[in-house]
Amino acid sequence: MVQTYRLVKQAKMIKTDDFSSVFNFRKRFSLKYLVMHYQPNTLQRARLGLVVGKKTAKLAVSRNYMRRVLREFFRLNQHDICHVDLIIRVQKKFDKVDFIQIKQEFDSLIYKLNQRVILSQHKELTSNDTSK
Template structure:
């Protein structure tokens, strides 16, 4: 039995502006109460994550950094469930340590919703 690798490597990150733009221009997303996941197929065998946390969402840098840390951790734990996708996670409401369990549940539900959406529509990779 082989366990999935749970590391968050550099290759699993969206780093360039063009990568973010292509995900946003694809205009596919799933959303919840706190989070929006924009997605697009990629040609790779693994999922990649990009984070966008604006100053409107969280005024203080400490809060923005906490949100990014939480999102990276949730992706790291769930990345083995995702096919070759580029994801951009964007919170549209601020959350703190008190809402961690709620955010964790919402992220899991959004991943499940995304999988159902991909399976039902049989979306073809578009570039």
């Protein structure tokens, strides 16, 4: 199957209930600029939700730039991310000067996320095998 890099509608988290369930799951990673909340899902794809608050950046132009950059990183890496509901929250304002650092931070968080999800799935499988 050929991988497309379109960001389809099903890959976006929009509903408040979806965001609430991920925040209530309470699993997260954080670095200087970004905080990544996640929850494994049963869908065959990763889904993305973005949170950029007014406290982080006063101007809508700045908030929209941050959303655009993060959405693009997700779009390009969506096939490499485990099947999770993912919320990325910006905790420190960034702009074009910080682009490379944000890209590195995003890649680092995705790597940690994939390791953690694969490890937890492996633990579930081994615990199910021992209980039989």
